Structure formats: C-alpha cells, structure tokens
Amino acid sequence: MNGLLLLIPIALALGFAGLACFLWALRSGQFDDLDGAAGRILFDDPPPNAAPPPPPSSRRLP
Amino acid sequence: MKTGAALLETSAPRGGIATAAVCAHCGSSLADGAERFCCGGCAAAYRLIEDLGLNRYYDGRHLDPQMRLPRPVSEPIPNIAEFAGAGGDGTRVLHLMVDGLHCAACVWLIENVLARQPEVSEARVNLTSRRLRLAWRGDAQAGLRLVELVQRLGYRVMPYDPQRLAGQMADEERRLLRALAVAGFAAANVMLLSIAIWAGIDGGMGQATRDLLHWVSALIALPAVAYAGQPFFRSAWRALRHGRTNMDVPISVGVTLATAMSLFETINSGRQAYFESAVMLLFFLLIGRYLDLRARGRARSAAEQLVGLMAQPATVIDADGATRRMPAASVAVGDTLLVAAGERITADGRIAQGQSSIDKSMIDGESMPADVAPGSMVFAGMVNLAAPLRIVVTATGERTFLAEIARLMESAEQGRARLVVLADRIARLYAPAVHLLAILTFVAWAFLGPWQAALLNAVAVLIITCPCALGLAVPAVQVIASGRLMRRGILLKSATALERLAAVDTVAFDKTGTLTLNRIELRRDPGIPPAALRLASGLAAASRHPLSESLRRACPEAPPLAGVAEHPGAGLAANTPDGQVRLGSRAFCAVTEAGDDGLPELWLAQPNSAPRRFVFSVSMRPDAAAVVSWLRRNGTRVLLLSGDRPAVVADFAREVGIAEWHAALGPGEKCAALAALAAEGRKVLMVGDGLNDAPALSAAFVSMSPASAADVSQTAADVVFQGQSLGAVSETLMVARQSARLVHENLAFAIGYNALAVPLAMLGQVTPLLAAAAMSSSSLVVVGNALRLSWRRQ
Numbered sequence: 021m022n023g024l025l026l027l028i029p030i031a032l033a034l035g036f037a038g039l040a041c042f043l044w045a046l047r048s049g050q051f052d053d054l055d056g057a058a059g060r061i062l063f064d065d066p067p068p069n070a071a072p073p074p075p076p077s078s079r080r081l082p
Numbered sequence: 083m084k085t086g087a088a089l090l091e092t093s094a095p096r097g098g099i100a101t102a103a104v105c106a107h108c109g110s111s112l113a114d115g116a117e118r119f120c121c122g123g124c125a126a127a128y129r130l131i132e133d134l135g136l137n138r139y140y141d142g143r144h145l146d147p148q149m150r151l152p153r154p155v156s157e158p159i160p161n162i163a164e165f166a167g168a169g170g171d172g173t174r175v176l177h178l179m180v181d182g183l184h185c186a187a188c189v190w191l192i193e194n195v196l197a198r199q200p201e202v203s204e205a206r207v208n209l210t211s212r213r214l215r216l217a218w219r220g221d222a223q224a225g226l227r228l229v230e231l232v233q234r235l236g237y238r239v240m241p242y243d244p245q246r247l248a249g250q251m252a253d254e255e256r257r258l259l260r261a262l263a264v265a266g267f268a269a270a271n272v273m274l275l276s277i278a279i280w281a282g283i284d285g286g287m288g289q290a291t292r293d294l295l296h297w298v299s300a301l302i303a304l305p306a307v308a309y310a311g312q313p314f315f316r317s318a319w320r321a322l323r324h325g326r327t328n329m330d331v332p333i334s335v336g337v338t339l340a341t342a343m344s345l346f347e348t349i350n351s352g353r354q355a356y357f358e359s360a361v362m363l364l365f366f367l368l369i370g371r372y373l374d375l376r377a378r379g380r381a382r383s384a385a386e387q388l389v390g391l392m393a394q395p396a397t398v399i400d401a402d403g404a405t406r407r408m409p410a411a412s413v414a415v416g417d418t419l420l421v422a423a424g425e426r427i428t429a430d431g432r433i434a435q436g437q438s439s440i441d442k443s444m445i446d447g448e449s450m451p452a453d454v455a456p457g458s459m460v461f462a463g464m465v466n467l468a469a470p471l472r473i474v475v476t477a478t479g480e481r482t483f484l485a486e487i488a489r490l491m492e493s494a495e496q497g498r499a500r501l502v503v504l505a506d507r508i509a510r511l512y513a514p515a516v517h518l519l520a521i522l523t524f525v526a527w528a529f530l531g532p533w534q535a536a537l538l539n540a541v542a543v544l545i546i547t548c549p550c551a552l553g554l555a556v557p558a559v560q561v562i563a564s565g566r567l568m569r570r571g572i573l574l575k576s577a578t579a580l581e582r583l584a585a586v587d588t589v590a591f592d593k594t595g596t597l598t599l600n601r602i603e604l605r606r607d608p609g610i611p612p613a614a615l616r617l618a619s620g621l622a623a624a625s626r627h628p629l630s631e632s633l634r635r636a637c638p639e640a641p642p643l644a645g646v647a648e649h650p651g652a653g654l655a656a657n658t659p660d661g662q663v664r665l666g667s668r669a670f671c672a673v674t675e676a677g678d679d680g681l682p683e684l685w686l687a688q689p690n691s692a693p694r695r696f697v698f699s700v701s702m703r704p705d706a707a708a709v710v711s712w713l714r715r716n717g718t719r720v721l722l723l724s725g726d727r728p729a730v731v732a733d734f735a736r737e738v739g740i741a742e743w744h745a746a747l748g749p750g751e752k753c754a755a756l757a758a759l760a761a762e763g764r765k766v767l768m769v770g771d772g773l774n775d776a777p778a779l780s781a782a783f784v785s786m787s788p789a790s791a792a793d794v795s796q797t798a799a800d801v802v803f804q805g806q807s808l809g810a811v812s813e814t815l816m817v818a819r820q821s822a823r824l825v826h827e828n829l830a831f832a833i834g835y836n837a838l839a840v841p842l843a844m845l846g847q848v849t850p851l852l853a854a855a856a857m858s859s860s861s862l863v864v865v866g867n868a869l870r871l872s873w874r875r876q
Contacts, residue, residue, distance in 0.1 A: 024291070028298055032271060039267040048260055056209030059186020063142060 106448040107131075108153035108236055111143045123154030127235050136194055143187035150182045152236030165241035166225055169217045173203050176225055178214040181238040192232060199228060214239065236777065258372045261310040266304030269358070272299045273854075276358040280851045290349060296348040296355050303357040307341050310364050313371060329553055332513045336544045338365060343541045354538055359545055359853045366861045370557040374577075396428040398419070399472065417474045421466045431473040433458050439627055451628060461772045468627050469648065472521045508552065508829065516547045523844045535846075543843040546853055547836050554861055555828035558868035563821040566872055571789075571804035572814055579800035582784040583815060585765045586824030588780075589713055592754065592770035593698070593724035593731060597738055598790065599806065602628050602682060603701045604636040614694050616640040618686045621654045621665040629684050629698055630654070630665075653684075661689030671818055702738060703808040710739045719764070723752050725774050750844035764852040773793055786811060817871075824871055828864045836858045 045051065098626070104113055107124035112818035114431060119125040131139060145151065169175035189207040196205035196216065201224050204217040212230070218224055232239050275295045282292070287392045319328035337360050366783075396413050398406050406419060407507050413419065413429050421427050421641065425439070439451040451467055454460065520543045522649040527536035554576035564574045574580060591597050615637050622630035643663075646656040653666010662686040665670050673689035683699040713720050722743035724731045731745035744755060756778055759766050768775070768782030771791035780796040787799035788810075796802050803810035839856055842848055 024294070028275075031274065032298075032302070035271050038791055039263060043260060044265045046256065046263070051259065053208040053210045056186065056189055056207065059189065059209065062186060063138075063190040 105153075106140075108151040110153060113388050121153065123234075124236070127152075130231075130234060131191070131195070131196075134195060134198055136191060138413070139187050139191040142190070143186075144185045146184050150238075152182050152184070152188070154234055155235045156392045158181045165243060166222055169203075173217045173219050174222070175215065175217045176226060176241055177243070178216060178230075178232075178239045178241050180212050180214050180232070181240075182205070182210060182236060183212050188237070189234065192419075195231060195235065195659055196228060199231070202228065213242075213331065213475055228662040248461070253727060255375055258368065258375060261313060262365070262368045264306050264371050264569060265310035265361060265368050268302050268310070269361045269389070271302050272358045272361050275299050276850070276854065279355075283353075283851075290351075293348070293351050296344075296357075299355065300348050303361050306344070306361055307337060307364065310368060311337055314364075327510055327513045329508075330548075332516055333363070333367060334551060335513075336360075336547075339541050340545045343538070347538075349621060352490060353718075354542075354850060356541075356850050359362055359850065359857055362858060366552050366858075370554045370561075373561040374557040391421065402440050413475055415475050415477065417475045419475060421471045421473060421773075423466055425466055427460050427464045427466060427471075427473065428462055429473070429475045430459070430461050430477040434472045436469055436471040438466055441467055449660060468625065471734060474559040504721055505689040508654070512552065516544065518839060519844065520544050525842075527846065539843065539846045542846070542848045542853070546839045546843045546856065552829070552832045554573060554864050555832050555868075556825055556863045559821045559824045559828065559871065562868050562871045563817050567814060567817055570810065570813055572810050573802045573804075574800070576800040577656040577801065579784055580818050580821055581825075582765070582800070583767065583818035586718070586767040586784060586815060586818075588721065588764045588766045589811070590721040590723050590759070590766055590768045590782070591740070592768075592772060593722060593726055593734060593773050593788065594769040596703075596775075597706045597722070597734070597768050597808070598700045598702050602632045602698045604632050606636075606700050607697065608639050610694055610696070614686060614688075615664065617643075617688070617781075618665055618684070618694075618696065621646055621656055621663065621686075624648060625654055631698060632698060633684065639865045663688050700734075703806060706808050707738050709808045709812050713815075714739075716815075718815075719823040721755075721759075721769075723755055723770075723778070725745055725772070749774045749777045749809075753781045767811075767815070786814065821871055824868055828867055829861060831867070832860065 050057075104507075105112055105120035105124050106118045107128040108120060110120050112118075112120055119128065131137060131305075166174045166176045180192070186209065189209050192207050193205050196202050199218075201218045201220050202216070203219060204215065206215045208214070208215075216225070216228060218228060229239055229241075237480065275298055279287070279295050281287075281291055307804065314330045314337070315331050316863075317328065318334040321328045321331060340356040340360040340363075344357045344360070346352075347354045396408055398408055398413060399420050400406065400417045417429075418434060419427075419429060419431065433456050435456060437453070437455050440454050441451050454471075457477075460471075508733060520540045523543050524536045524540035527539050530536075560577075560580055563580055567574060575811055617640070619634055619637035619640040620643040622633040623640075624646035625631075625648055645657045646654050648654050649666070649670065653664055653670040654662045655662055655666075657663075665684060668683070668685055671685035671693050673685050673687075673693050684696045684698070686694045686696065688694075710720055720740050720742070722731065722735050722738075722740045723749055724734075724743070724745050726734075726745060728745040731743055735741070735743040746756065752775065756766055756768060765783045768778050768785045769787070770776075770779055770785070771787050773794065775787070775791075776795045776798045779787060779795055784801075785799045786801040786803060787795045789796070789802055789804040791799070791802075801814060803814070835856070839848070842852075
C-alpha cells in the first residue's frame with residue numbers, strides 16, 4: 021500500500037511528461053511535414069549562407 | 083489495371099544517368115537527333131544546378147511518371163508583391179505553392195539553390211503540403227528573382243495567402259491531435275490501474291486499495307473525458323439542435339453516462355467503475371476521426387493547389403498604354419485586357435483589336451479552334467492560340483457566363499445535399515433502439531430489485547452497445563481507400579464520394595479533354611511525299627497554332643524556314659526562290675477542290691504543284707477504349723455527352739466503343755440528360771472537364787474530373803484525378819466497390835457483436851473487465867478487416 025502511494029504518482033508524472041513532450045512537439049510544428057522529414061535525412065545539406073558559395077568546380081559533390 | 087497506358091507513359095530514369103533516350107534534366111523522352119536535352123530550358127536548368135555544385139540531385143531523385151516532369155516552361159512570373167508579407171528583422175516572407183515536387187531530392191534541390199543566394203534568410207519546402215516558405219532581405223524585386231530561379235529549375239510556383247487557404251483545416255487537425263494525445267495518455271494510465279483492479283478482483287485486494295485506485299482513475303479520466311470528448315459532444319449537440327441524430331449522439335450519451343455512473347460507484351465504494359471503457363472508447367474513435375480528417379484534408383489541399391496553379395492573372399492596358407498584371411477578380415467592366423498567344427482569357431469581353439484562333443473547348447466542348455476577329459465575343463475560360471488580342475471587358479462578376487454556370491451548379495447541387503452518410507443512416511435507427519433497450523432493462527430490473535442495480539444494468543447496456551465498432555467501421559475503410567487512391571493521383575474531395583461511387587451503374591463521359599487529350603495529331607497519310615511534309619513543318623515552326631504545333635511534332639527535324647509571315651485566322655506564307663509557299667486554310671491556299679468533310683485540315687500550296695491536304699484528328703487518352711470496354715464488361719452502362727458536332731461525336735463514339743451518344747448539348751441540356759437518367763433510377767457517374775460540364779458534374783450522382791480541367795469543374799467534381807491515363811476511372815470504381823463490400827462486412831460484424839453483447843448486458847452479466855475487452859477487440863477486428871483493402875492487388 022505504501023509502495024503504491026509512491027509508485028502511482030511516479031507513473032502519472034512520467035505519463036504527464038510524455039504528454040507534455042508530445043504537445044510541445046505538436047506546437048513546434050514537428051508533425052507538419054511527415055513525408056519531407058523522412059526524406060530529408062538522406063541528403064546532407066551544407067548550412068545555408070554559412071560561407072559565400074565557393075567556386076563551383078571545387079565544391080562538386082561526388 | 084494494366085493497359086496500354088503504361089507503355090505510352092514517359093519512362094523516367096531511376097537515378098540521374100542519362101540514357102540515350104531521355105532528357106538529362108527532366109527525364110522526358112528525346113526526339114530523334116536531340117542530344118542529352120529535350121529543350122533549351124532543360125539545358126539551362128542542368129547548367130544552373132551543375133554550377134551550384136548540386137549535381138547530386140540527379141543521383142538521388144526518383145521521378146514519378148504520373149506527375150508533371152520538371153521541364154522549365156516559360157510562364158509569366160506571378161505577381162508576388164501583393165503576397166509578400168513582412169517577416170521579422172526587415173525580411174520579407176512569401177508563401178508559394180510548388181507544382182512538380184517528385185521526392186525529397188526536389189525539396190533538397192530547391193532549398194539548396196535558394197540557400198546559396200546571399201539574400202535568402204530562410205527557404206523551407208514542405209513535401210506533404212507542397213508549399214514553400216521563402217524569406218529574404220530586400221525588396222519585392224529581389225523576391226521576383228528568387229521565384230524565377232525556382233521556375234528555371236522546372237517547378238511551377240504560385241504565391242498564396244496562408245491565412246486564407248487551409249488555415250481552418252490545419253487548426254481543426256491540431257485540435258483533434260491534441261484531444262487524441264490526451265485521450266491516449268488517459269487510456270494508457272487508467273488501463274494500467276484497471277488491470278491492477280481486475281487482477282485483485284478475486285481476492286487479495288482490500289476495499290481501501292480498490293477505492294484508492296478508482297479515485298486515481300477518476301482523477302485522470304474526468305478531465306480527459308471533458309477535454310477529449312468535445313469533438314463528439316459538439317457534433318452531437320449540433321445534430322440534436324437541428325432535430326436530427328448522428329453517430330455522435332449515442333457516443334456522447336454512452337461516454338457521459340459511463341463516466342457519471344463510474345463516479346457514482348467510486349463515491350459509494352462500489353465495484354462497477356467503467357472509467358477505462360469510456361476513455362478507451364474516446365481514444366479509438368478519435369483515431370478514426372483524425373485519420374479521416376487528415377486523408378480528406380490532404381486531398382482537398384492537393385485540389386486547392388491544382389486550382390491555385392491554374393488561376394491566371396489578367397494583363398490590363400491602361401489609357402496611357404502601360405500594362406499592369408492583376409488578379410482576374412479585380413478587373414472592371416470597360417478595362418482593356420491584353421491576352422498573349424497561349425494565354426487563357428480571364429473575363430468576358432469583345433475583341434477590340436487583333437485576329438486569332440480561340441480554343442473554346444472549355445466552354446462548349448468544341449474540339450476545333452475557332453477564328454475570331456474584332457467584334458467577336460469571347461468568354462472567360464477560352465484560350466487564345468495564335469496572336470495577341472486586345473479585349474474590352476463587357477461583363478464581370480454576376481453577369482458573366484461563368485456566373486451563369488455557377489447558378490446552374492448551385493441549383494443542381496441542392497438535390498445532392500439530401501444525401502445522408504450511411505453511418506448516420508444507421509445511427510438514425512440505432513440510437514433509438516439502444517436507448518429503448520436500456521429503458522426496458524431499467525424497468526424490468528426495477529421490478530425485480532433495488533433501483534440502483536437496475537440503473538447499473540441499464541447503463542451497462544448503453545456502454546457495451548456504445549458504437550465503437552460502428553463508429554470505426556466506415557471511417558477505417560474510407561481512410562485506407564482514399565490513401566490507396568491518393569497514391570495513384572486520385573483525390574477524393576467529398577466525404578461521401580466513395581459511398582456514392584460504389585452504387586454507380588452508369589458512366590457518362592464528356593468527350594473533349596476527358597476521353598481525348600487536349601492535343602491534336604496529324605493523321606499519317608502515305609500519299610504525302612516526305613519533302614512536302616518537311617516544307618510544311620518548316621513553315622509551321624513559326625506559329626503557335628495547335629495545328630501548326632502538331633504538324634511540327636510530326637516532323638521535328640525539318641529546318642525552320644526564314645521570313646515566314648503569319649496571317650492570323652488564315653495561315654502562314656513564306657517567299658522562297660521558287661515563289662510563295664502558303665500553309666493554311668482552304669481559302670488561304672486558294673483550293674477549289676470540293677469535299678470539306680468537317681475534319682480539321684491544313685493545306686500546303688507550292689508554286690508549280692497541286693495543293694496538298696494535311697488532315698488532323700484529336701488524340702484519345704491512351705487507354706480510353708480499354709476503360710470503356712472494362713466498364714461494359716462489368717455491367718456498367720456507358721454514355722457520351724458532348725457539346726461537339728454530331729458528325730465528330732458519332733465518329734469518335736464508334737472509335738472508342740460507346741454505343742449511346744448525344745451531341746451538341748449545352749450545359750443545361752447535359753444536366754437535363756442526367757436528370758432523365760436519374761428519373762430512370764440510374765446512379766450516374768459523370769466524368770467531365772470543361773466549364774460546360776460543371777453544372778452536369780454537380781447534378782450527377784457523383785462526378786470525376788481530370789486535373790487538367792477548368793478550375794470550376796474541379797471545384798464541382800467529387801473526385802479529381804491526375805495524369806494522362808483514364809484508368810483512374812476504373813480504378814476508382816473498383817476501389818469504391820471493394821470498400822463498400824468491406825464497409826458492409828464491418829457493419830455486419832458490429833451488429834453481430836451487439837446482438838451477442840446486448841442480451842448479456844440486459845441480463846446483468848457484464849463486468850467492467852468484459853466491457854473493456856469486448857470493446858477493444860471489436861475495434862481491432864474492424865480496423866484489421868479494413869486493412870485488407872491495402873493488401874489487395876494494386
């Protein structure tokens with residue numbers, strides 16, 4: 021019985037944490053483009069405007 | 083369906099290695115003699131990508147042959163100043179719809195090309211909604227350059243107002259997803275506690291522990307039900323207020339009663355708490371509802387995208403001769419419009435200046451271009467083919483031909499509004515029956531014992547019959563069916579389309595643009611010497627008239643002639659050392675020979691030789707005949723309703739294999755023909771694309787239109803399909819019939835389940851454990867059965 025008094029709040033807190041994470045992800049737009057995100061990982065993109073575009077010939081990707 | 087279409091479809095390369103036959107940039111097949119690229123635009127795009135060092139795009143991409151290939155087209159740059167909003171810290175933000183996104187590589191390409199422009203601060207493409215968000219530092223002019231850059235890669239773009247488009251839908255979707263998250267959290271936690279209670283039910287657990295667990299469950303379930311149940315409560319309330327019932331009424335009553343009674347039991351230290359059933363029910367139903375909304379939202383946004391991309395701005399000429407581009411809606415009566423060759427006319431008006439040919443097929447189904455001169459009336463939706471025209475606008479808004487069509491559509495649609503979704507039809511019978519049984523149970527048990535026990539049993543009836551399976555039976559199938567059709571480029575716009583399609587027993591086709599492609603082909607005639615064809619093709623290179631263009635396609639290798647003069651509405655002439663050569667109409671080439679059979683023709687007049695005749699025909703969609711014969715084999719009656727001339731229609735109907743045809747029909751007459759069929763008890767699927775078809779599309783029992791259709795028609799149609807293949811029609815009917823079968827299986831199962839469960843509940847034998855188990859398993863069976871639709875042969 022005493023164990024329950026400790027464990028139930030812990031279980032609920034963990035559940036709440038999960039729910040909060042999901043709602044945060046939803047709010048920050050992570051569910052807006054599920055198809056694009058799946059494909060994006062296959063391409064490594066250089067950071068935009070990190071450096072001025074170098075001469076094309078030297079940057080050609082394999 | 084495997085048809086000849088697959089062979090005719092452009093074969094796109096997997097990966098980017100250019101083979102001999104396809105263009106290295108856009109992947110369309112090359113004409114003989116062309117090297118690597120099909121056109122200058124593709125070569126330029128390839129060079130641009132290479133110069134930026136983004137060649138990996140060609141290795142990573144997968145072109146979808148069903149979609150528009152990334153071939154750059156010269157298009158007017160849309161007016162972006164109007165749509166560009168202010169972003170943070172001095173940037174400007176523009177939202178664009180992008181047409182021609184094939185895969186993640188396209189997203190990568192666009193984002194990287196833009197990111198390498200120094201003024202761009204953000205470029206993000208959403209592959210799901212096919213939208214691009216672009217932010218840059220600078221003025222509208224700089225933005226114009228960026229938009230043009232994307233167009234040069236081969237994508238068509240169109241600015242839009244994010245506030246106006248799809249904002250409401252996205253809000254609704256987020257609200258449902260939040261409710262789903264809350265219900266899922268509550269269901270998982272309450273279920274955990276309930277399993278503990280069930281495990282201790284036979285011994286062990288003391289009353290204090292059980293009460294504690296019940297109280298904790300109540301603490302989770304009450305706010306969760308209050309929050310996650312709102313979509314159902316609101317819809318049920320709306321229905322009740324209008325004196326109707328729908329599926330949400332029994333759901334709301336069941337959930338509310340189950341929660342209230344569980345709370346009552348908890349307060350009184352009782353055993354019958356149904357918290358987990360109530361929350362699980364909400365969770366399962368919200369899943370169905372969310373998937374349903376998402377599938378339809380995607381189809382609708384894809385359709386909106388198509389319409390948005392087709393909307394063209396108008397070019398207005400001011401009194402001082404300056405031109406302005408503006409949205410077609412803001413043109414006023416008396417304005418002078420400039421319509422370039424190849425552009426769609428955006429308002430009704432009278433021609434003030436210029437001679438040209440006009441493609442009227444969107445308006446009246448006539449496949450041959452008509453010649454127009456100053457004084458002729460033209461209507462919005464027609465396409466100017468040959469030479470620039472100046473048009474004085476005579477009608478806008480309510481007075482236009484377009485508005486007339488809209489009125490016809492509205493009156494036709496009213497008949498359809500009475501249609502009730504199958505699930506709601508069942509709910510109409512189901513809700514009173516269930517409530518009656520619950521009352522019977524209460525009355526019977528109240529005679530036998532204390533009223534608390536009677537109430538308990540009555541509520542158990544309501545909970546166990548709670549239409550979990552019924553509520554999921556229809557949406558689960560619809561979601562999977564629309565997903566499967568979506569992958570084929572078929573968009574279901576209306577929620578009830580699938581149900582109506584399954585009942586179809588008659589298909590009525592429009593001719594121009596639906597059974598045919600909007601393209602004219604030269605008929606091969608062995609009597610024409612190759613030299614004459616080469617000469618004609620060399621002349622035709624100077625013109626954009628569809629007949630010239632198809633002549634050019636028939637013999638693309640001929641060198642274009644120099645010094646060709648175009649006489650609008652008549653033909654082309656060029657002076658050669660031997661004398662004047664003419665290509666054009668019968669009169670223009672001074673042909674005296676009789677025998678005008680009404681077929682589209684061009685004549686070639688050369689010095690010292692008899693005039694030669696080139697005959698053209700409209701090309702059918704590659705699998706039109708196959709689809710028609712499939713429909714007939716499956717016992718469907720097939721009709722052809724066309725606005726074209728009887729001789730042409732008769733000829734065409736024979737070719738495609740349709741026995742029953744009607745020609746020279748106006749928009750109202752098409753509606754009348756459909757009404758006559760409906761009076762015979764026929765359920766008609768109308769397939770059409772023109773403006774003249776729009777009222778018929780609304781009047782038909784259910785309607786489809788190709789993505790190349792006029793935007794009004796796409797709005798009117800229930801289903802929009804992309805690509806050249808007419809196989810979409812048979813595919814849609816097949817999927818609709820399969821899903822109707824599955825829906826009926828699911829409903830039969832749900833009713834069978836209730837037939838077993840209700841007597842148990844009425845006898846007072848249902849425990850919370852049994853209720854939860856029965857509810858979950860019935861939902862899973864229904865969803866599993868629906869999934870069979872996606873496993874079947876594609």
